[in-house]
Amino acid sequence: MKKFVLDTSVFVNPKARESFGGSADSAVENFIKIAKKAKGIEFYMPPSVLAELSHFSTKTEELSLYVKKRAPNIYATYLPAAVFYAFIDDVRRRVNKGLRIAEQFAMDNRPDNDVKLRALREKYREAMRAGIVDSKEDFELILLAKELDGTIVTSDEGIVALANALGCECLEGEKFEKIIKTKKRKKT
């Protein structure tokens, strides 16, 4: 039995969900259609990730009929200290970068505050959160995949980086539809 652990990006990220549909709702609906017919595949989402998706889609109740809701056992899993070590160092560098960005905007005394705030948020977000696991939901996804020996489906670079460090298989959201359709063909 092949196990896939799904990230919200599968349904929310425009590029990842392209093959499923133009909106989060249509992506969930189309996924359900395919999932109904898929054989030999189990789909999983941690409850926290499903809750996150419910901010983008009204179809999560229906989705949860086809996706197993399961949290990882964070108390039974041990991770190499080296991975934590690299993470702490990465956070440190980002915190310094975040301060440099904040300083630039503090020194810009032009009165266009709305424009400034938008630019600040974008730059800060990019520096602090792009390419790193930045939420417990992302981390749960990786731990669950590790526990199940499953494949994470995501378009989030931070998740992919940490999953790789821990030896978890990842599949890009863009390729997911093709893969599960192939599964169906093979089995029927």
Add this chain to the structure above:
Amino acid sequence: MKKFVLDTSVFVNPKARESFGGSADSAVENFIKIAKKAKGIEFYMPPSVLAELSHFSTKTEELSLYVKKRAPNIYATYLPAAVFYAFIDDVRRRVNKGLRIAEQFAMDNRPDNDVKLRALREKYREAMRAGIVDSKEDFELILLAKELDGTIVTSDEGIVALANALGCECLEGEKFEKIIKTKKRKKT
């Protein structure tokens, strides 16, 4: 043999080093005097922490004659995922707080940039780095103490918090001089 793993704060933090001396150099010198006479005690510092101390004291070469320089084996230690999970969540909250601070300063368009930058740095640092392990040096200290089953000597709240989560003994820098002097009395 009692093992102490020393943080830079023992010599650098004014409150912690109070019993050793008024400057980092005099704190190191006085520690060496006591360490020479101490029996049944080993002192350790990871090389990275000793390098950090060399920014504050010119006496680290001499100190390294009395302190064992040893890095933890970060590749052989495993830590509970729950600890990493809490850390990621803490970082997330701090990153959000850092952005709120940056926004405040971006909206303050008064021309006193130097005053603003000082205040920004202080607030940001407090939000991002106080009470959390924020460097690989701090983390090495904890891992080494864990490996040696030693006691961390530190005044850093972030180190104490993570050390407690991992079951490592901590001793406040302020109490260290008294403890090692007692050791001497007991043994001689």
